Amino acid sequence: MNIKLEGLTKRFPARDKRSGGEVTAVDSLTFEVPDGTLVGLLGPSGCGKSTTLNMICGLEAPSEGRIFFGEEDVTAAPPELRGVGMVFQNYALYPHLTVLQNITFPLENLKGDKKLSKAEMRRRAVETARLVQIENLLDRKPRELSGGQQQRVAIARALVKTPRVLLLDEPLSNLDARLRLQTREEICKIQRATGITTVFVTHDQEEAMSISDRIVVMKDGVLMQQGEPQQVYDDPASLFVAKFLGTPPINVFAGQVKAGRLYLEGSGAPVLDTPGVPEGPVWAGIRPEGFVPDTAGPVCCGLNRVEVLGRDVSIVCTHPACQADTIRAIIPSRSLVNGADNTVHFALKPDKVFLFDRETETRLPFAPPGAES
Amino acid sequence: MDRSSRKAWLYLLPAAALLAVFLVYPVIDVLIYSFEEGFNFASQTYWGVGLYNYSYVLHDPYFLQAVENTFVLVIITVPVSTTLALAISAALASIKPLRSLYQTIYFLPYVTNTLAVGLVFMVLFQKTEYTDGLVNLMLEWFGAGPIDFINGPHWAKMFVLCFYTIWVVMPFKILVLTGALASVNPDYYKAARVDGTSRARIFFRITLPMISPMLVYLVITGFIGAFKAYSDAVSLFGTDLNAAGMNTIVGYVYDMLYGDSGGYPSYASAAAIILFVIVLTITCINLLISRRVSGEGGVHIQ
Numbered sequence A: 001m002n003i004k005l006e007g008l009t010k011r012f013p014a015r016d017k018r019s020g021g022e023v024t025a026v027d028s029l030t031f032e033v034p035d036g037t038l039v040g041l042l043g044p045s046g047c048g049k050s051t052t053l054n055m056i057c058g059l060e061a062p063s064e065g066r067i068f069f070g071e072e073d074v075t076a077a078p079p080e081l082r083g084v085g086m087v088f089q090n091y092a093l094y095p096h097l098t099v100l101q102n103i104t105f106p107l108e109n110l111k112g113d114k115k116l117s118k119a120e121m122r123r124r125a126v127e128t129a130r131l132v133q134i135e136n137l138l139d140r141k142p143r144e145l146s147g148g149q150q151q152r153v154a155i156a157r158a159l160v161k162t163p164r165v166l167l168l169d170e171p172l173s174n175l176d177a178r179l180r181l182q183t184r185e186e187i188c189k190i191q192r193a194t195g196i197t198t199v200f201v202t203h204d205q206e207e208a209m210s211i212s213d214r215i216v217v218m219k220d221g222v223l224m225q226q227g228e229p230q231q232v233y234d235d236p237a238s239l240f241v242a243k244f245l246g247t248p249p250i251n252v253f254a255g256q257v258k259a260g261r262l263y264l265e266g267s268g269a270p271v272l273d274t275p276g277v278p279e280g281p282v283w284a285g286i287r288p289e290g291f292v293p294d295t296a297g298p299v300c301c302g303l304n305r306v307e308v309l310g311r312d313v314s315i316v317c318t319h320p321a322c323q324a325d326t327i328r329a330i331i332p333s334r335s336l337v338n339g340a341d342n343t344v345h346f347a348l349k350p351d352k353v354f355l356f357d358r359e360t361e362t363r364l365p366f367a368p369p370g371a372e373s
Numbered sequence B: 001m002d003r004s005s006r007k008a009w010l011y012l013l014p015a016a017a018l019l020a021v022f023l024v025y026p027v028i029d030v031l032i033y034s035f036e037e038g039f040n041f042a043s044q045t046y047w048g049v050g051l052y053n054y055s056y057v058l059h060d061p062y063f064l065q066a067v068e069n070t071f072v073l074v075i076i077t078v079p080v081s082t083t084l085a086l087a088i089s090a091a092l093a094s095i096k097p098l099r100s101l102y103q104t105i106y107f108l109p110y111v112t113n114t115l116a117v118g119l120v121f122m123v124l125f126q127k128t129e130y131t132d133g134l135v136n137l138m139l140e141w142f143g144a145g146p147i148d149f150i151n152g153p154h155w156a157k158m159f160v161l162c163f164y165t166i167w168v169v170m171p172f173k174i175l176v177l178t179g180a181l182a183s184v185n186p187d188y189y190k191a192a193r194v195d196g197t198s199r200a201r202i203f204f205r206i207t208l209p210m211i212s213p214m215l216v217y218l219v220i221t222g223f224i225g226a227f228k229a230y231s232d233a234v235s236l237f238g239t240d241l242n243a244a245g246m247n248t249i250v251g252y253v254y255d256m257l258y259g260d261s262g263g264y265p266s267y268a269s270a271a272a273i274i275l276f277v278i279v280l281t282i283t284c285i286n287l288l289i290s291r292r293v294s295g296e297g298g299v300h301i302q
């Protein structure tokens, strides 16, 4: 089921009258979730992700805009008529019911010609439980389950009605790091297996990048960018998106563009050719993997330490023009840098460097040299 | 006993000592009194030891009347007040504007003196030579004859007593239940709504089980409170409750000690022990039922 949001806006009345005005939690959001895909809705805390999800499932009525499921306009439809399954951040499993009772709960609500027999309900519940591998836990109460198991029960409860759309609101944030990794694989697998159109909310960019077919990045209720994860990562439209995606995060430098060349503030030598960028102050974002150790390289940094992270080597260093206290560069081999030195020189990979307007923080594209052909 | 549990016992000691002095000791003392036949308060002497006090009390028509009154009061007021309080709190929880105003209004009777409320009830219900009272006025609109609720037939007096008791105990129950309802995580309701659960089903399958610990608490304390009723009857019918036929068990105990026909601590003790046994039995039954209903260890009373 293809989901389409058109100019979706949600305004909440201000909590206390004196401060006046309203809170615009979601501001004319327009995007599409193609049928059968998993879309990650990504953004910092309070940016309106949950509110968007609540509008998709019908718990909140939008102030403006429309929601389509396929051709059908569901903007005014109550939740039960939309055919959505939802998993909440704290799972919201009914504590007094067993796992089986929790999973059958949505089925017991079916009325009229959709009404199911007891045996059929049980059969479907067990089948769904098998899908998420909890069929041996059916008689337990939620509090007798681990976090990961509870999470699967919640998914089973959301899936048992075979909804058209599955909505997950930060489903992994209550799990520890290892379980998170494992569970997100599982969610991905279940989504592939069922082919159900899924919207997945998270504020963890790594999570979103790893399992989503597409990501939608939001900030303060406004859509910042959408696209395939790799494409958004490689081609961020704004400084916000560039900073939000990637671990370790992008390194941001204050810089100047003069005559088609980028200068980092406080150093006289140009570090990169940036043809086509107008002159003036910029923010230069350099991905950690954009640094290439090169004794003749134009970027000279003070070396703090060298960390070996299993596969990669992370170099922690400093530069006067950098916004943050330290810079992180990821290089493939330790032998490229002498850890005993005080300084380290880098050349830059042009496709890992992004320039942004100092004022508007929007992207200033440049054709990387050599890519013109 | 390990260190930490020894420490816990140490912290509990002051409270335990107070309990022993002011609760356990008197109960044992009353128990002893209740078996001492012909106890004379002035000389602190008695004839012998036996069950005569119990036999006397159990054959006393006033006591039997008091037991009957108490049981009727308990059986009517506890379920009615709890159900009504639940309905009102659920209604309060579902409205947004003016909620705190209504909460205040419903809580006001709690901070009002029960004797004062009793006086108001008497004025409302009493039929005198000068006026039939406000309630009778309303009854007459519906074509029913004036009834003397305060000095009239027994059922009418019982009705007023129950009405009054329910009125007095409701605010506290509403307060507790509003709190219990507010503490239910709204995500449960959201989840239920997404699944298309009807309002009635949400209430009975989710809300009610979630607040069941508080309901059990209210029912148990409600039973205990109603069994110990006394001041309510006095505030409506005066101190000579035996004459009015409206005595309660606690009232009977009081009369036996200090009433006009009083001065019989042994009979009073026997009646008090009987009340104690009744309340203990009912409370145990309550706990057993609530444990059965909520499954293994579902309900914990804090």
Ligand SMILES: Nc1ncnc2c1ncn2[C@@H]1O[C@H](COP(=O)(O)OP(=O)(O)OP(=O)(O)O)[C@@H](O)[C@H]1O
Binding pocket: A012, A013, A023, A024, A025, A043, A044, A045, A046, A047, A048, A049, A050, A051, A052, A203
């Ligand atoms: N019922 C409400 N009344 C008023 N303001 C609200 C309400 N619900 C949300 N908001 C506001 O709307 C904004 C977006 O909230 P929302 O819960 O959608 O954020 P979120 O992106 O899900 O954040 P998080 O990652 O912390 O869950 C916030 O500023 C929040 O304070």
Ligand SMILES: [Mg+2]
Binding pocket: A049, A050, A051, A169, A170
């Ligand atoms: Mg949220």
